[in-house]
Amino acid sequence: MAIVNLQNVTYKYPLTSSPALRDVSLQIDEGEFVALVGANGAGKSTLCYTLAGFVPHFFKGELTGTVEVAGIETHASMLNEWVMNVGLAFQNPFNQISGAKYTVFEEVAFGLENIGVPRDEMISRVEAAMKLTDISDLAERSPYSLSGGQQQRVALTSILVMQPKILVLDEPTSQMDPIGTREVFGVIRKMAEQGMTVILVEHKVEWIAQFADRVIALKDGQVLLEGIPGEVLTAPILEESGFGISRYTSVARKAQELSLWKKDKLPVTLDEAVEGFDSLLPQGEGTGMRAK
Amino acid sequence: MHERLSFYAKRDSVLHRLNPLTKLTLVFGFVLISFLTPFYWTPHLLILFGVMPLSFLGKVAREYFNASLRLILPAAGFLFIMQALFQPLEGQELFHIWFLHPTKESVMFAFRNAMRIFVMVSSFTLFLLTTHPSELMSDLSRRGLPGQFAYVIISTLQILPQMQAKAQTIIAAQRSRGLDTESSFLRRAGSLIPLVGPLVFGSLVEVEERAIAIEARGFTSTRLKTSLHDIPDTNSDRLIRWTLAVLVLVSLAVRLWLL
Numbered sequence: 001m002a003i004v005n006l007q008n009v010t011y012k013y014p015l016t017s018s019p020a021l022r023d024v025s026l027q028i029d030e031g032e033f034v035a036l037v038g039a040n041g042a043g044k045s046t047l048c049y050t051l052a053g054f055v056p057h058f059f060k061g062e063l064t065g066t067v068e069v070a071g072i073e074t075h076a077s078m079l080n081e082w083v084m085n086v087g088l089a090f091q092n093p094f095n096q097i098s099g100a101k102y103t104v105f106e107e108v109a110f111g112l113e114n115i116g117v118p119r120d121e122m123i124s125r126v127e128a129a130m131k132l133t134d135i136s137d138l139a140e141r142s143p144y145s146l147s148g149g150q151q152q153r154v155a156l157t158s159i160l161v162m163q164p165k166i167l168v169l170d171e172p173t174s175q176m177d178p179i180g181t182r183e184v185f186g187v188i189r190k191m192a193e194q195g196m197t198v199i200l201v202e203h204k205v206e207w208i209a210q211f212a213d214r215v216i217a218l219k220d221g222q223v224l225l226e227g228i229p230g231e232v233l234t235a236p237i238l239e240e241s242g243f244g245i246s247r248y249t250s251v252a253r254k255a256q257e258l259s260l261w262k263k264d265k266l267p268v269t270l271d272e273a274v275e276g277f278d279s280l281l282p283q284g285e286g287t288g289m290r291a292k
Numbered sequence: 293m294h295e296r297l298s299f300y301a302k303r304d305s306v307l308h309r310l311n312p313l314t315k316l317t318l319v320f321g322f323v324l325i326s327f328l329t330p331f332y333w334t335p336h337l338l339i340l341f342g343v344m345p346l347s348f349l350g351k352v353a354r355e356y357f358n359a360s361l362r363l364i365l366p367a368a369g370f371l372f373i374m375q376a377l378f379q380p381l382e383g384q385e386l387f388h389i390w391f392l393h394p395t396k397e398s399v400m401f402a403f404r405n406a407m408r409i410f411v412m413v414s415s416f417t418l419f420l421l422t423t424h425p426s427e428l429m430s431d432l433s434r435r436g437l438p439g440q441f442a443y444v445i446i447s448t449l450q451i452l453p454q455m456q457a458k459a460q461t462i463i464a465a466q467r468s469r470g471l472d473t474e475s476s477f478l479r480r481a482g483s484l485i486p487l488v489g490p491l492v493f494g495s496l497v498e499v500e501e502r503a504i505a506i507e508a509r510g511f512t513s514t515r516l517k518t519s520l521h522d523i524p525d526t527n528s529d530r531l532i533r534w535t536l537a538v539l540v541l542v543s544l545a546v547r548l549w550l551l
Contacts, residue, residue, distance in 0.1 A: 054504055080512045088508040095501035098509070099447035102426055109520040111509030114439075116516045123520070144454060158509060 009065035038218035039242035053082035087164035093151035129161035148175030209268035307350030321536030375402030
């Protein structure tokens with residue numbers, strides 16, 4: 001069942017002449033993990049804000065078409081009703097720290113205080129969420145004393161703890177190292193498996209290929225492509241739109257030109273690339289190597 | 293980055309465990325009494341037998357005396373000297389140098405005023421030393437202070453040091469690109485102008501993002517807020533508050549009708 005339903009959505013920020021979203025229609029099912037990709041200025045963040053209700057309620061501007069998220073229609077609702085359904089975390093972790101709290105534990109609890117969760121339940125939910133994202137050891141630190149990657153985890157935890165039906169994440173791992181990114185993607189995947197709907201903006205193509213169920217590519221505020229990661233992320237049109245492709249895809253494409261790549265599908269991840277090139281080698285000489 | 297605009301000293305003491313409102317009542321009670329009372333020695337006695345013992349009770353005596361010596365004493369002392377010398381009160385002249393001729397009355401008057409200031413500033417210092425800002429704010433918002441108001445106060449305390457750090461970063465970055473920070477004052481002042489832009493506009497963008505972030509965490513939710521901290525409000529708290537209120541009223545009554 002579609003939990004997100006956008007019909008012909010066009011949106012213009014105030015004081016701008018061209019729309020940030022043009023005639024966008026899309027459906028996202030409950031429990032689906034969808035990645036949004038596209039070059040800078042393609043409308044990814046605007047789409048995130050739309051899904052979280054900030055467009056048009058916070059930014060004002062003109063929105064036409066219908067936006068229905070978790071059964072609530074945008075024009076017939078107030079912004080504070082959306083909070084219970086949609087959790088939004090975005091790129092800059094520093095600005096997501098409330099500034100009203102002195103420890104990470106209090107910071108994560110901030111949202112629960114606002115929506116009136118009783119104290120005992122609040123403490124157990126905060127502890128569980130911090131364990132999930134592996135920040136329990138930061139509980140007593142000041143949120144401002146943390147590194148960018150740690151702050152991003154705190155920001156993500158602060159949203160997860162509110163248990164929204166839909167999680168909208170705008171580059172939540174931009175300041176993390178590869179290990180941190182892997183862990184956070186693991187957490188997001190787990191949330192999706194538990195039935196949370198995840199909409200994620202991400203530039204790290206290989207991660208999308210491994211974790212997302214579906215990819216939506218945007219260009220100039222329009223949906224350019226939509227489909228399973230393996231197809232969308234290797235489509236030449238995506239590269240032409242200014243969005244980078246994985247290096248494994250580019251290597252395989254070169255190999256294809258030299259007729260060295262025999263498979264129909266191009267690889268996105270290291271594993272797929274190894275598998276494809278491995279089959280070229282004569283029997284017995286394959287490395288059998290697999291990326292860990 | 294650990295620097296905070298807060299005096300709070302974490303201890304485990306009776307004073308720390310008092311409800312924040314009770315401590316606030318104590319502070320305002322002391323201040324009002326020391327200004328309202330008609331008896332000359334009340335402010336002095338309040339310091340000796342009120343504020344100072346309380347600082348020991350709160351286990352913050354060292355911090356308290358430190359602040360008193362460095363901050364309050366110079367200010368109160370200055371006030372004392374100025375008023376003692378220049379307050380034109382008739383009476384017994386103590387000495388006469390040039391145009392200065394302080395009288396016994398003017399010295400007494402100045403001493404009491406200085407002590408009043410001392411009571412005011414030092415009890416506030418004691419309050420700040422023993423009360424965590426976030427506890428104060430959760431307690432006050434539980435008692436009906438609007439959440440937005442509490443947020444503005446407490447986030448300012450936290451964000452100012454962050455902005456300061458950012459200003460330092462911008463200055464360091466500009467200096468590494470040749471910003472003049474060592475020549476004449478006017479030239480340096482002029483070269484600061486380009487630094488203000490990034491700081492101010494950057495902060496405006498931050499305010500928008502922060503507004504989105506706290507909104508996404510239900511800041512304007514219409515539900516009744518709860519608090520992570522369970523701030524006790526005991527019978528003795530209430531007793532202290534009522535006692536203080538009565539004492540303030542008594543001081544006022546004595547001043548108005550008895551003397």
